[in-house]
Amino acid sequence: MANRLFQGIIHQMTDTVDRTIGVIDENGVIIACSELVKIGEARQEAKDELTYTTGTVTAGGYTYRPIGQGTKWEYSAFVEGEDKMAEKMASLLAISLSNIKNLYDEKYDRNSFVKNIILDNILPSDIYIKSKELRFNTEEARVVFLIKFLTKTDVLPFDAVQHIFPDKAKDYIISVGEHDIVLVKELASGYDTKKIEKMAKTIADTLNSEFYAKVTIGIGTVVENIKDLARSYKEAQVALEVGKVFDNEKNIVSYENLGIGRLIYQLPNTLCEMFLQEVFKDGSLDNLDRETLLTIQCFFENNLNVSETSRKLFVHRNTLVYRLEKIRKLTGLDLREFDHAITFKVALMVRRYLSTKPSKY
Numbered sequence: 001m002a003n004r005l006f007q008g009i010i011h012q013m014t015d016t017v018d019r020t021i022g023v024i025d026e027n028g029v030i031i032a033c034s035e036l037v038k039i040g041e042a043r044q045e046a047k048d049e050l051t052y053t054t055g056t057v058t059a060g061g062y063t064y065r066p067i068g069q070g071t072k073w074e075y076s077a078f079v080e081g082e083d084k085m086a087e088k089m090a091s092l093l094a095i096s097l098s099n100i101k102n103l104y105d106e107k108y109d110r111n112s113f114v115k116n117i118i119l120d121n122i123l124p125s126d127i128y129i130k131s132k133e134l135r136f137n138t139e140e141a142r143v144v145f146l147i148k149f150l151t152k153t154d155v156l157p158f159d160a161v162q163h164i165f166p167d168k169a170k171d172y173i174i175s176v177g178e179h180d181i182v183l184v185k186e187l188a189s190g191y192d193t194k195k196i197e198k199m200a201k202t203i204a205d206t207l208n209s210e211f212y213a214k215v216t217i218g219i220g221t222v223v224e225n226i227k228d229l230a231r232s233y234k235e236a237q238v239a240l241e242v243g244k245v246f247d248n249e250k251n252i253v254s255y256e257n258l259g260i261g262r263l264i265y266q267l268p269n270t271l272c273e274m275f276l277q278e279v280f281k282d283g284s285l286d287n288l289d290r291e292t293l294l295t296i297q298c299f300f301e302n303n304l305n306v307s308e309t310s311r312k313l314f315v316h317r318n319t320l321v322y323r324l325e326k327i328r329k330l331t332g333l334d335l336r337e338f339d340h341a342i343t344f345k346v347a348l349m350v351r352r353y354l355s356t357k358p359s360k361y
Contacts, residue, residue, distance in 0.1 A: 002075065005104055006032035006097060007039075013093075020080040021093060024064070026073065043078075050076055056090060058082040065094040067101065072159050075101075110134050114172040114184055117226060118144065118233040127227050136226070143196055144220040144229060145183040146176075146236035147203065151214045157181050160211045164203060182236075184229060187222065193256055196222070200252045216240060219254040241265065245356050246349060260346060264353050272350045279347045284331045295323050296335065296344070304341055 006023045013021065014034045022033030028047030033039050046064050049057040050073060056065045063086040066073035077093040079086045105112050113130055116122040122130070131138045149157045158175045161183060165171040172184040185199070200217045207213040218239035220232030235255035243253030246261040255262070264272070276285070288296075295313065299320075302308040310320040324335055333340040 002101065003031045005101065006075070009097060009100060010034055017079075017089070019086070019089070020062075021089070022078055023067070023097065024076050024078060026075070031075075046076070046078070056087055058086075063087050063090045065090040067094045068098045072162070110136060111168070111172050111174065114226075114229065115174045115176075115182075117229050118174065118182060118184070119176070120230050124227055131226065138226040139224065140226075141187040141189075141191065141222055141224055142226070142229065142232070143185055143187060143191075143222045144232040144236045145185060145200055145203065146218040146220075146233065146240060147181045147183060147207075148216050148218075148240060149179040149181070149213055150216065151212070153211045153213045155211050157213070160207055160213060161203075163210075164206055182233060191222065193254060197252055197254055200254075204251055214251075216243070216251045216253070218243070219252070219256075221255055238262065238265065245353055261349060261353075264346075264349055267350075269354065269357055272354050275350055276347060276354075279333075279343060280331060285347065285351065287330055288327070292323060292327060295320070296327065296348075299324070299335055300341070300345060304336065304338070306336070 010021060010023070010032045011034070017034070020033065020035050020038070022030055022035075022038065024043050024046060025031050026047075028043045030039050030041045030043065043060065043062075046057065046059040046062065049059050050064060050066060054066055054073065056063060058064070061082060062078045062080055063082055064076045064078045065087075067075040067077055075097070077090055077097055079090040079093060113122075113134055113136065117127060128138065130136075147157070147161060153160065155163075157179060158173060158181055161173050161181050165173060165183065165185075170186040172182075174182040174184070176182050183203075187196075196219060200219055204215050204217055207215050218236035220235035220239070223229060223232050239253040239255040239258060242258050242261045242265045243250055245265070246258075247253065258265075295309075298312055299306075299309045302312060306317060306320055306324075310317045313320065328334045331344070333344050335341045335344060
């Protein structure tokens with residue numbers, strides 16, 4: 001499609017420019033030219049030169065200038081000659097073709113279409129109309145990954161993710177911020193949450209090993225219809241936000257596994273503060289020292305099992321029982337009783353949530 005677009009523009013310029021002009025693709029093959037017989041020719045020398053720079057290069061009697069921005073070029077404009085005039089003409093041609101291609105992509109490109117869907121920039125009624133125009137399969141299982149880059153790299157985040165998923169026909173990579181990349185991944189049959197999380201871990205490991213990039217990844221739920229991609233994207237955003245509060249040690253967070261943290265995140269601050277005041281009427285939660293809080297955490301991690309918890313803490317069973325009794329006297333909650341343990345666990349999560357907000361308990 002880009003070939004026809006570029007050739008149409010080049011053809012209109014033929015009578016105005018007295019030099020041979022055209023465009024090569026990333027393989028160095030001429031895809032548009034004012035001299036039609038040259039279309040299909042390979043310019044290997046130019047391709048090799050362009051590999052090491054994003055600026056203007058000369059090769060074989062022609063001047064080349066990559067079209068667009070970024071570290072990885074897909075197309076390059078060329079003008080006959082290696083003089084200053086050829087350099088200026090190549091730059092002007094590259095800028096013109098880049099702007100025209102961007103406008104064209106916004107109207108017809110699938111990637112722009114998907115971006116408009118996840119950002120809610122298109123009416124639901126227009127989604128199906130546009131899908132038919134682009135011959136886009138609307139009934140396909142897809143999931144949204146929100147990849148947040150935490151460290152700077154020599155490669156742009158978009159290019160790094162594009163390197164891992166080069167199939168533009170099935171996977172859509174969208175930049176939604178300087179450090180945030182959305183990957184809309186088409187899923188094969190037989191997918192499940194574990195496989196999707198494993199995929200996310202592979203992405204994070206690859207970015208770390210190949211580009212030295214540390215990332216966190218939020219995963220939305222799987223959707224079967226394209227119109228629901230916006231929901232999956234919002235879920236991926238929530239997954240990262242909730243994970244940052246309740247499980248900041250994890251770099252892969254799935255919306256489906258957020259548990260009660262997802263519910264707490266949606267509650268207003270005032271309601272959370274009221275809950276804490278009701279559970280701990282005397283502010284007793286603040287009276288618990290670090291050792292006691294670690295004991296409580298270990299007790300929860302071992303499913304309220306006294307023997308297992310005492311073994312993990314390297315303390316006698318009676319010592320642990322004594323600590324639990326101390327907690328009961330301070331808070332009125334006996335963690336050995338399931339209902340009390342649930343209340344205490346939720347209260348700790350609410351307190352942690354409020355600590356990340358301007359209004360603290």
